[in-house]
Amino acid sequence: MSKTKFGEYGGQYVPESLMQPLKDLEQAYEKAKNDDAFKEEYNYYIKEYVGGPSPLYYAKNFTKHLGGAKIYLKREDLNHTGAHKINNVLGQLLLAKRMGKKKIIAETGAGQHGVATATGAALFGMKCTVFMGTEDMERQQLNVFKMEMLGATVRPALSGTKTLKDATNEAIREWVRTVEDTFYVIGSVVGPHPYPTMVRDFQRIIGDETKKAILEKEGRLPDMIIACVGGGSNAAGMFYSFLEEKEVKLIGVEAAGLGLDTPLHAATFAKGKKGIIHGMKTYLIQDNDGNIYPVYSISAGLDYPGVGPEHSYLFDTKRANYVSVTDKEAIKALYLLSQKEGIIPALESAHAVAYAMKIVPKMGKDKIVVINISGRGDKDMHTISNLKKDDGEN
Amino acid sequence: MNRITKVFDNLKKEGKTAFIGYITSGDPTIKRTEDLVYALQEGGADIIELGIPYSDPLADGKVIQSAALRAFENEIKVDDIFKCVQNIRVKTEVPLLFLVYYNTIFSMGNEVFSKKCKKVGIDGLIVPDLPLEERDELKKFTDEDNICLIPLVAPTSKSRVKDIAKNSKGFIYCVSSMGVTGTRDSFNDNIVEYLQEIKKQTDLPIAIGFGIRDKKTVDFFSKHVDGVIVGSAIVQVVKKTNGDVKKVKEFVKELSGK
Numbered sequence: 001m002s003k004t005k006f007g008e009y010g011g012q013y014v015p016e017s018l019m020q021p022l023k024d025l026e027q028a029y030e031k032a033k034n035d036d037a038f039k040e041e042y043n044y045y046i047k048e049y050v051g052g053p054s055p056l057y058y059a060k061n062f063t064k065h066l067g068g069a070k071i072y073l074k075r076e077d078l079n080h081t082g083a084h085k086i087n088n089v090l091g092q093l094l095l096a097k098r099m100g101k102k103k104i105i106a107e108t109g110a111g112q113h114g115v116a117t118a119t120g121a122a123l124f125g126m127k128c129t130v131f132m133g134t135e136d137m138e139r140q141q142l143n144v145f146k147m148e149m150l151g152a153t154v155r156p157a158l159s160g161t162k163t164l165k166d167a168t169n170e171a172i173r174e175w176v177r178t179v180e181d182t183f184y185v186i187g188s189v190v191g192p193h194p195y196p197t198m199v200r201d202f203q204r205i206i207g208d209e210t211k212k213a214i215l216e217k218e219g220r221l222p223d224m225i226i227a228c229v230g231g232g233s234n235a236a237g238m239f240y241s242f243l244e245e246k247e248v249k250l251i252g253v254e255a256a257g258l259g260l261d262t263p264l265h266a267a268t269f270a271k272g273k274k275g276i277i278h279g280m281k282t283y284l285i286q287d288n289d290g291n292i293y294p295v296y297s298i299s300a301g302l303d304y305p306g307v308g309p310e311h312s313y314l315f316d317t318k319r320a321n322y323v324s325v326t327d328k329e330a331i332k333a334l335y336l337l338s339q340k341e342g343i344i345p346a347l348e349s350a351h352a353v354a355y356a357m358k359i360v361p362k363m364g365k366d367k368i369v370v371i372n373i374s375g376r377g378d379k380d381m382h383t384i385s386n387l388k389k390d391d392g393e394n
Numbered sequence: 395m396n397r398i399t400k401v402f403d404n405l406k407k408e409g410k411t412a413f414i415g416y417i418t419s420g421d422p423t424i425k426r427t428e429d430l431v432y433a434l435q436e437g438g439a440d441i442i443e444l445g446i447p448y449s450d451p452l453a454d455g456k457v458i459q460s461a462a463l464r465a466f467e468n469e470i471k472v473d474d475i476f477k478c479v480q481n482i483r484v485k486t487e488v489p490l491l492f493l494v495y496y497n498t499i500f501s502m503g504n505e506v507f508s509k510k511c512k513k514v515g516i517d518g519l520i521v522p523d524l525p526l527e528e529r530d531e532l533k534k535f536t537d538e539d540n541i542c543l544i545p546l547v548a549p550t551s552k553s554r555v556k557d558i559a560k561n562s563k564g565f566i567y568c569v570s571s572m573g574v575t576g577t578r579d580s581f582n583d584n585i586v587e588y589l590q591e592i593k594k595q596t597d598l599p600i601a602i603g604f605g606i607r608d609k610k611t612v613d614f615f616s617k618h619v620d621g622v623i624v625g626s627a628i629v630q631v632v633k634k635t636n637g638d639v640k641k642v643k644e645f646v647k648e649l650s651g652k
Contacts, residue, residue, distance in 0.1 A: 177573035290501030
């Protein structure tokens with residue numbers, strides 16, 4: 001396997017202007033990765049600033065309610081800024097600092113990665129610009145406000161469909177112009193090499209912590225791990241630590257939106273084919289001419305037409321299975337977990353919970369399932385409250 | 395011999411620089427695209443680049459992005475563009491290149507796309523998101539079909555230029571400065587050194603593009619390169635005149651001085 005690819009996926013499908021800078025980045029990252037001082041600094045911030053390691057919580061009530069396998073929740077929702085995103089942002093910003101780059105750009109969809117990047121930039125005294133589609137700015141005004149409060153500039157992305165994919169295009173275009181003094185903080189396991197690998201490495205702390213905690217609590221590995229997949233960073237970080245342990249089933253949950261029989265979904269593996277987006281080869285939802293049109297999910301974090309290239313590889317090799325759940329199922333799961341455990345998951349994570357609701361009752365009581373609660377639901381209250389009450393409650 | 399190579403050879407003998415003009419296919423309509431190609435040629439374009447509209451054009455600035463959106467408003471399909479080229483090829487031998495993003499090619503299939511290009515008479519492909527490290531998967535087919543896969547070099551390429559130029563044919567597309575397509579107010583002071591550095595590393599003709607918009611700039615670069623590429627500036631005139639063939643021709647004539 002080439003170093004830049006996972007099987008045939010990934011690579012560096014970017015303008016030539018970015019190739020040398022990507023090589024410089026790769027080199028700097030390899031050096032940092034093998035440097036104990038870098039690891040120490042990263043771990044310091046994860047512990048003291050993010051509040052890690054996040055708990056692996058035994059969801060007793062939820063387990064009892066579903067009446068099957070024992071359920072543990074990996075509580076990334078308890079992290080500072082409310083999701084797993086900060087793990088990656090801190091890693092990349094510490095790298096930017098080592099490379100002497102003081103200007104930071106990022107893309108954001110719903111604003112979670114943008115807020116995390118703005119937070120890290122404030123912490124390290126960096127100048128931060130976040131690209132966000134105008135459609136998303138309208139829908140997520142609170143996050144725009146937050147980013148500005150943290151001292152970041154939010155640049156409206158007006159091109160194309162004015163959502164995450166276009167914000168990413170704009171960020172890449174800006175990076176091509178400013179690459180010599182600017183670090184681009186990508187928010188998921190996507191983009192050209194080395195990003196998918198680097199982001200996964202910064203997120204593998206999720207899987208490493210889970211493994212350690214479950215061995216402490218149960219003395220054995222779980223039978224199944226469930227995580228939601230948009231670009232796929234929380235799932236990639238969680239799965240990576242378990243790839244060699246074939247007895248652990250890995251399940252990625254995509255957004256089926258209004259249903260796979262409608263055009264309104266973001267289920268890349270169910271409905272996409274191989275293609276190129278944002279510098280990588282991967283599965284992609286596209287038309288017959290290869291054009292990429294907006295996808296849909298109630299959860300802005302899953303609303304992405306592509307998927308990280310490592311997931312495409314895990315999909316083809318069947319090391320992980322990918323399933324999808326609809327908006328409705330996710331909302332139902334969000335209500336149920338809130339009411340049984342007092343934990344309101346993000347709509348993204350609620351997709352993983354929804355799949356657990358389908359599979360866990362069919363599993364024996366001696367089985368163990370871990371669900372990655374990648375983020376908390378605060379950001380989604382506005383979306384949920386706009387829905388009719390009878391749509392969600394069971 | 396490929397038409398592109400022939401044109402550069404002939405111009406070199408005459409001591410002239412190639413003028414390469416770009417328009418986006420389907421802007422304002424695919425029917426007009428055919429007439430605009432003739433207009434460019436009559437205006438003095440030695441080589442013509444046809445953009446294939448794409449939903450996510452990473453290397454393009456606002457002007458060419460909006461040209462693609464205008465083409466999409468008429469529901470342009472890639473097959474319409476191939477048909478258009480087929481019609482053009484009956485009437486002219488001017489070298490034609492596609493400026494095309496890799497997913498357009500990949501989704502059709504690299505081999506199929508290359509064969510179609512050969513069939514309709516496309517001479518070269520410029521694929522802005524297919525750098526050296528990834529190009530072999532397409533190049534094996536374009537080489538077979540005698541289509542030039544035009545390599546791009548950028549100010550950050552430096553020691554990469556030699557490898558990029560190796561095994562290439564047609565010409566080297568030198569990106570004038572960092573950033574996307576579209577006009578710039580000025581160029582870096584080191585631009586002549588940058589071009590000379592590239593010349594040292596290859597025997598292929600070199601052409602400069604990105605941000606060249608007026609006669610003065612064309613003339614300046616003509617002294618240092620074998621070809622000058624103008625895109626956004628022409629597309630801007632196409633937009634303003636809604637594809638007026640006469641006005642576009644006049645504009646190109648003024649720039650090319652031919």
